[in-house]
Amino acid sequence: MIEVNNLEKSFDDVQVLKGISTTFEEGKTSLIIGSSGAGKTVFFKCLLGLFEPTGGEIIYDGDNSANDTKESKQERRKNIGTVFQYSALLDFLTVEENVMFPLEMFSDLSRSEMMDRAHEVLKRVNLKEESFKQYPAEISGGMQKRVAIARAVVTRPKYLFCDEPNSGLDPATATVIDNLIQDLTKEYNITTVINSHDMNSVIEIGEKIIFLSKGLKAWEGTNQEILHTEQEDVFNFVYNSDLMKKVREALIREGK
Known part of the structure; x- marks a missing residue:
């Protein structure tokens, strides 16, 4: 499990993350979503250890990163697996x-x-x-x-971080990759965090979803709950595509 308590991150005088608190559980796929500039990439990189938080804390299975030494940080790195946006294989x-x-x-x-x-x-x-x-x-x-x-x-690894894992893939292949990540998460009991803008992934495997807006956690819930949200920013993000508008219409017709 990863616990995040009042996480803040600033660059010079610009505060990008403004006190985010949440948890990411073992054996579940959790997605970070939000519009461009919401702070999701900075949040993701803080979780991954690429950025040092300005304030707050990140606790990995009881181990507070605020107390890190060079050795403890290197030891945690051994327990982290990363899937990069464009695979980043060595050619x-x-x-x-x-x-x-x-x-x-x-x-x-x-x-x-x-x-x-x-x-x-x-x-x-x-x-x-x-x-x-x-x-x-x-x-x-x-x-x-x-x-x-x-x-x-x-x-x-104990922790799996995936940055836009479906980028550049056709929808059918993207669904296969989503399901593979979720299956491995459960099979190996990994704490999986995915940075994504893909609503198909949100609906397919979003057991927990963190929606960021202007550096704040504006909403969190499951892939079923997000379909029924009345929070304006989240609603506009979710139902921005023609496909999701049709999903919404279908839910209304079915009275769900």
């Missing part, structure tokens, strides 16, 4: 070498043990063995995203 490494890379950095496994672990997670994300020796440029965008997910979970 000079094969698929299996990309997945082994975090193990080479953070584990004491032998080469053969690392290979076995990499193959295990690659199979778990439904990649065929013939792709293991290929390079990122030789596989599709959807397959690259699967490799990125495999790389993120190969160290068996």
Whole structure:
């Protein structure tokens, strides 16, 4: 679990985060959403440890980051898996070498043990063995995203952070990736936090949703609750697309 208490972040004289408090639970997919400039990327990077908060605290399973030493921060980093927006695979490494890379950095496994672990997670994300020796440029965008997910979970992390994991994917592939992330979250009991603007992801896997507006937590709830919200900023964000307007009309017709 990650607990966030009154988190603030400023850059010079500009306050971007203005006292955000929330929790992210184990075994659940939590999404951070909001319009451009809402502060969600800064919030996400604070959680990930890339930005130091100006005020407040982030507690990772009872470990307060405000008390971090260099050693404790490095130790936590071993328990974090990250899926980057555009996969960020190393183009000079094969698929299996990309997945082994975090193990080479953070584990004491032998080469053969690392290979076995990499193959295990690659199979778990439904990649065929013939792709293991290929390079990122030789596989599709959807397959690259699967490799990125495999790389993120190969160290068996406590925390998984995904930054716009569906960026650049077609809707069908995006849904597959969403479901894969949720399945792995439950299977490995990971605390998963996703930074997203994709309403399909919100509806598909948003077990908890944090909506930010102007640096504040303006709303939080589940993917079912957000469909019925009357909070104006959230409503406008959710029903901005033609697809979601049709969903709203259908809910009204069904009396839900």
